[in-house]
Amino acid sequence: MPDRTVRVDVLTVRAKHIPEPSWCAGHDPDRAQFHRDLLHSGPDVPLTFQGRTLSLACLMQAPYARKASREPRVSVSLVGAELDARDVYRLAAALEAHAEQLRGLADQLLVILAGEDR
Numbered sequence: 705m706p707d708r709t710v711r712v713d714v715l716t717v718r719a720k721h722i723p724e725p726s727w728c729a730g731h732d733p734d735r736a737q738f739h740r741d742l743l744h745s746g747p748d749v750p751l752t753f754q755g756r757t758l759s760l761a762c763l764m765q766a767p768y769a770r771k772a773s774r775e776p777r778v779s780v781s782l783v784g785a786e787l788d789a790r791d792v793y794r795l796a797a798a799l800e801a802h803a804e805q806l807r808g809l810a811d812q813l814l815v816i817l818a819g820e821d822r
Contacts, residue, residue: 745779
């Protein structure tokens, strides 16, 4: 159970104090929202390459959402979805497989550039 609370304006007659997880990066105090739309988000973790951001990932939770899971998830902008821990591991494995494919293409390029396959 979270040890702290945060004041969030919801579209009701009054503000409501709700539990906030320790990993939450905060909320926009000027943005009123429906209770079910409340979203806790952790700090963005940029996934970068050569100084460019390929994707962002962060912890997130919609504790009052009208969906199957209200549990914390990892939001990955690369796939446009919120993932549970098992799916994050699956994504990491898929990215490792893609990395192997990219290494194969790099190997082919080196052969081509060396003039061995023109």
